[in-house]
Amino acid sequence: MAVLDTIYHVLPYVQWTITVCLFIATGIAWCFILWIVPIIKLNKSISAIASLIEVSKRGGRWLDPVNGSFAFLLAFIAILVSRHPDASEAALWKYYAVSSAALFNVAWWERVFIFPLEDWIAALDKEKGKIGASSDRWMDATTGSALHRDMDKWCRYHSVRATLPLIAGLVALSGNMRW
Numbered sequence: 001m002a003v004l005d006t007i008y009h010v011l012p013y014v015q016w017t018i019t020v021c022l023f024i025a026t027g028i029a030w031c032f033i034l035w036i037v038p039i040i041k042l043n044k045s046i047s048a049i050a051s052l053i054e055v056s057k058r059g060g061r062w063l064d065p066v067n068g069s070f071a072f073l074l075a076f077i078a079i080l081v082s083r084h085p086d087a088s089e090a091a092l093w094k095y096y097a098v099s100s101a102a103l104f105n106v107a108w109w110e111r112v113f114i115f116p117l118e119d120w121i122a123a124l125d126k127e128k129g130k131i132g133a134s135s136d137r138w139m140d141a142t143t144g145s146a147l148h149r150d151m152d153k154w155c156r157y158h159s160v161r162a163t164l165p166l167i168a169g170l171v172a173l174s175g176n177m178r179w
Contacts, residue, residue, distance in 0.1 A: 022169030029162030071103035095175025
């Protein structure tokens with residue numbers, strides 16, 4: 001029982017750390033939409049496609065594992081909190097379960113909507129990269145409008161992906177505040 005007592009003593013610090021980190025991850029994700037993509041849209045060369053794909057890869061390298069880790073950690077916290085000896089604390093398990101469920105939804109959303117669109121955008125780069133001449137590295141009107149349309153669609157899809165950690169953070173914050 002001493003181990004559980006130690007865990008229950010440390011648990012509030014872990015809960016607050018995850019909540020704050022969820023808000024930071026949300027801010028980073030929204031920066032993609034509100035700051036980085038508009039800058040990429042100013043680029044009239046074909047390198048705009050590579051820029052978006054690189055930003056997406058970097059986001060995927062960091063944000064995807066963080067969201068997945070937090071989803072599992074919040075599920076584990078929900079289980080621990082549900083077994084808390086204090087009934088008023090144990091009743092808060094639902095907040096962490098809902099937060100975990102919100103983060104688990106990020107994974108399927110990305111695989112259904114965002115990743116196929118990124119593959120489509122990457123195909124534009126490969127198609128234009130076959131031409132090879134430096135004068136052809138500027139986008140024609142058709143490619144530019146297709147890229148801008150796809151980037152707008154990417155922003156809409158990504159806004160859902162960026163909002164789910166915000167929802168998870170707000171729900172976890174509600175559990176942390178113990179209204």
